[in-house]
Amino acid sequence: MKIIFDCDPGLDDGIALLTAFSYKGFDIKAVTTAFGCSTLENTTRNALRLMDFLGRKDVKVAMGAFQSMLGKTDIAPYVHGEDGFKNINLPETDIKPYTKNAAETIYETAMESEEKITIVATGPLTNIGTALKKYPELKDKIEKVSIMGGAVGIGNKSPVAEANISNDPEAARILFESGIPVIMSGLNMTFNALVYDDEIEEIAALGNKEAKLGGDFLRAHREFYRKQNFAGDPPHDICAVAQLIKPEIFETVHCHVDVETKGEFTRGETVADLKNKFGKEKNAFVAVGVDRKKFIEFIKERLSAYKEG
Ligand code: BDR
Ligand code: CA
Numbered sequence: 001m002k003i004i005f006d007c008d009p010g011l012d013d014g015i016a017l018l019t020a021f022s023y024k025g026f027d028i029k030a031v032t033t034a035f036g037c038s039t040l041e042n043t044t045r046n047a048l049r050l051m052d053f054l055g056r057k058d059v060k061v062a063m064g065a066f067q068s069m070l071g072k073t074d075i076a077p078y079v080h081g082e083d084g085f086k087n088i089n090l091p092e093t094d095i096k097p098y099t100k101n102a103a104e105t106i107y108e109t110a111m112e113s114e115e116k117i118t119i120v121a122t123g124p125l126t127n128i129g130t131a132l133k134k135y136p137e138l139k140d141k142i143e144k145v146s147i148m149g150g151a152v153g154i155g156n157k158s159p160v161a162e163a164n165i166s167n168d169p170e171a172a173r174i175l176f177e178s179g180i181p182v183i184m185s186g187l188n189m190t191f192n193a194l195v196y197d198d199e200i201e202e203i204a205a206l207g208n209k210e211a212k213l214g215g216d217f218l219r220a221h222r223e224f225y226r227k228q229n230f231a232g233d234p235p236h237d238i239c240a241v242a243q244l245i246k247p248e249i250f251e252t253v254h255c256h257v258d259v260e261t262k263g264e265f266t267r268g269e270t271v272a273d274l275k276n277k278f279g280k281e282k283n284a285f286v287a288v289g290v291d292r293k294k295f296i297e298f299i300k301e302r303l304s305a306y307k308e309g
Pocket of ligand 1: 010011012013036037076079122123148156162163164236237
């Protein structure tokens with residue numbers, strides 16, 4: 001499967017990238033970055049440091065949006081620390097970002113590929129929205145987009161809006177209205193995909209440097225959720241990767257999703273029509289359940305794979 005990984009690393013993006021790069025069935029062509037967990041400068045630096053750590057200097061890392069399509073920006077140092085990789089000790093790198101920006105890179109990579117591209121998106125959808133708006137023919141080259149984003153009936157930026165969608169509702173709307181199938185792993189599911197403290201330590205102790213780093217990401221992410229009285233850590237972004245490798249971990253409903261861009265109280269809400277009340281064309285597979293044990297097995301399996309080289 002040819003992949004572009006669009007992200008805002010970010011602690012949970014960090015471990016999601018580790019799980020994705022461990023999978024031989026993925027041919028990851030580019031990593032594209034956006035603001036979100038931290039500033040664009042920080043998220044790009046983090047993606048570059050991670051590629052160096054993984055020995056993947058061959059992968060294009062393209063800088064994307066520093067703000068939303070309407071020019072707004074918001075970051076989350078209270079979750080991901082000042083640099084986006086809170087408390088994580090990753091060496092600096094001399095790898096430079098790719099010469100083209102994220103939207104151009106998504107377009108170029110998709111057009112160059114004979115087979116259709118699959119996108120994993122774990123940040124605000126600005127790069128994808130911008131690319132689809134600028135290059136209308138791009139949609140025919142994209143097989144599907146697996147996003148961590150949105151929620152059914154809950155939120156973390158507002159009572160009903162999740163951060164990645166809330167950071168750029170217009171961009172999210174472009175994607176959901178594009179006709180490209182979207183797999184949506186939202187907070188209603190990811191808040192149940194918890195990694196407990198003893199499991200974090202088991203992952204960290206799997207015996208290779210990638211798993212050790214994965215444990216560091218989970219521990220650092222857990223700090224915020226411990227304060228929120230969660231029983232474990234929800235590493236949201238891993239779900240968008242797992243949906244493509246082990247979809248049986250999740251229960252999904254094929255339905256129509258609208259993105260609210262105008263609501264006085266509901267801007268950024270993903271309105272999932274689970275019961276088909278509007279009768280509109282189905283554009284998304286919305287996750288409504290997760291087999292938590294299988295999710296933990298998935299993380300362990302992926303991070304153990306690095307042992308095989
Ligand atoms: C999402 O927002 C980001 O902070 C996380 O990395 C995740 O993608 C959770 O709402
Ligand atoms: Ca993210």
